[in-house]
Amino acid sequence: MPREKQESLSSDEREKLLEILETVGKTRWSERWKNHMAIPENLNVFSKSEDDKEKILRYLLLRVLINQQAKFEKVREMSIRISSEFTDMLLYEPFRISESDLFRIFKDVAGEKGSLLYRVGALGGIKPISLFTYRFKAYEGFIKWLNERNEKLYDIILRYLREERPVGLFKFLNSHPVLEAGWVGNDPKACRMFVNWVVFLLSEVWDETASSMRDTLMIVDGHVAKVFCRTGLLEEVMYEKRRPYIIQANKMRPWIEGLVLNSGRVPFYVDNGAFYLFEDGYCMDIEPACASCPAGEVCRKYIMDSIPDVEGVEKFRRLGYSGEGSGHLCAAIREQRAPHRQHRGLTPAG
């Protein structure tokens, strides 16, 4: 897989940039977390009752499972809708919910083919409704597993956080014999996200001392990795072999995680800060808004304004494309390459 060395930041600049990301991440997360979690009206996230906390934790587990590969606005709507419709049955006895009722809601929210929730065509022939069903079944099986043992998710979480910290909780959930079937990939971002959300709720909302925010995990999706590459926080960048202009976020996650851990910053907030640079319209794949970006002060910005006039794959590599939203990217690449295709006679005549 292609790797490329790049000019990186000095240690003072690196510290400054991580501080900016942490501040952006913490400030914006504190304004947006309820919206991100999509807490439905039938649940009270501020309640100190253990039963209410248990409900929130079960709901969030389902929320992150169906979040994978989904369009984020729709997944929030879907989570709220099924929670409002099935209320406590969803949280304690999801196996009593009939498939016809569940699928009716799925189609109401995601459309007849489900393509409003999961992108059809990107799934290798798997139907969106099948994708939704296997995630739901993994959740359902996990709740059964809890019921058979008469255990609460809340107690399990506290136990793991106290004894093995967030990384131990992540390993437990990721390798759980039933839940495992619902995660995407070997190191699922959704599972990392769930662990971070739980640590945040426990320490910042429920005033529990089970774990510290400093022990949270980096999630590192393509947008976060893109910021680490573009700004010069990383000394080396890894690209896909097949598409050598797309960075490989999952392969660079250990480097990014190590960098943030050594800095003593809160991983969850740094991760959020980098993600918000994308979500708020700064660090977009195409035409990033560097002039107004909160990280512009220290970012290497070896892209856009300093890039020499090169074309095609080399240009996209130097821009540090994330591979997220690759529809736009492919269109841009096609536009870049069109004159060459014409020269080589590859454009159909007429």
Ligand code: SF4
């Ligand atoms: S938007 Fe520009 S300045 Fe901000 S992180 Fe991205 S490349 Fe750097």
